[in-house]
Amino acid sequence: MAIGHADEYADLLGAEPAALRRRTRPEVWSPLEYACHMRDVLLVQRERLLAARRSERPVVGHMGRDERVEHDGYAQQHPDDVARQLRDAALLFGGALDRLAPGDWERTLYFPFPDPADPTERSLRWLAVHTLHELRHHLLDIRRQLD
Numbered sequence: 737m738a739i740g741h742a743d744e745y746a747d748l749l750g751a752e753p754a755a756l757r758r759r760t761r762p763e764v765w766s767p768l769e770y771a772c773h774m775r776d777v778l779l780v781q782r783e784r785l786l787a788a789r790r791s792e793r794p795v796v797g798h799m800g801r802d803e804r805v806e807h808d809g810y811a812q813q814h815p816d817d818v819a820r821q822l823r824d825a826a827l828l829f830g831g832a833l834d835r836l837a838p839g840d841w842e843r844t845l846y847f848p849f850p851d852p853a854d855p856t857e858r859s860l861r862w863l864a865v866h867t868l869h870e871l872r873h874h875l876l877d878i879r880r881q882l883d
Contacts, residue, residue, distance in 0.1 A: 742826035746819035772810040778825035
């Protein structure tokens with residue numbers, strides 16, 4: 737599942753570096769920034785999955801999505817490195833999913849957002865489906881910008 741999408745990202749990251757770094761609007765991430773974001777989403781989601789396997793109903797933190805763009809220098813990263821890292825992150829996430837027993841899919845975690853005062857309960861099944869949705873959604877974002 738995830739590795740097939742990571743391969744699609746990697747193919748797109750073979751585009752002209754200037755096009756990969758260009759934002760079509762100031763508030764819209766560049767294709768490279770979206771790819772970096774998805775690499776980090778896969779890594780964070782894996783850690784969340786593992787937390788749910790280690791303890792009952794853990795509360796997971798916010799990944800700092802917007803801050804990472806600047807703090808990790810997404811726009812300055814090398815596309816080939818990001819492509820490799822994205823594949824690795826997809827393999828790690830997919831491997832953690834593959835190790836889930838049938839009953840593990842209903843294990844839950846709590847997301848303290850959008851409202852920290854009222855954490856949202858989510859299952860590992862939801863986590864997997866949501867991550868797949870994010871992979872597909874951001875592929876479309878990248879394709880739109882590169883077309």
